[in-house]
Amino acid sequence: MTDYAIAQIAGRQFRIERGAEMVVPRLRAAQGETVTLDxxxxxxxxxxxxxxxxxxxxxxxxxxxxxHSRGKKVRVFKKxxxxxxxxxxxxxxxxxxxxxxxxxxxxx
Numbered sequence: 075m076t077d078y079a080i081a082q083i084a085g086r087q088f089r090i091e092r093g094a095e096m097v098v099p100r101l102r103a104a105q106g107e108t109v110t111l112d113x114x115x116x117x118x119x120x121x122x123x124x125x126x127x128x129x130x131x132x133x134x135x136x137x138x139x140x141x142h143s144r145g146k147k148v149r150v151f152k153k154x155x156x157x158x159x160x161x162x163x164x165x166x167x168x169x170x171x172x173x174x175x176x177x178x179x180x181x182x
Contacts, residue, residue, distance in 0.1 A: 077177040079135050080116040087115065090135055090174050100168035103139045108175070111135040119179040132180040140171040 078091045084099035117124045117133045145167040152161045
């Protein structure tokens with residue numbers, strides 16, 4: 075069984091496994107830089123499970139920033155019926171591709 079953690083990144087929760095590549099909201103780190111995530115809600119490492127309240131103490135995930143990109147276009151359309159009000163806005167979210175190096179927990 076692989077070690078994994080549930081991490082909070084930019085207000086969203088992601089299941090992170092060792093060796094996985096994933097796309098998350100933009101991180102403030104340069105390409106190729108190593109980042110440590112410490113806002114972990116749940117950690118399954120070494121056969122034991124720890125649940126945080128709200129975060130797990132002594133746990134961390136080390137990730138490497140692969141690259142930064144922009145996601146697919148999201149179209150937001152607002153309308154109020156019978157009022158003649160219509161508004162359209164386009165947005166492309168900023169994203170970061172990361173590779174998980176290590177899931178560590180000192181208490182398990």
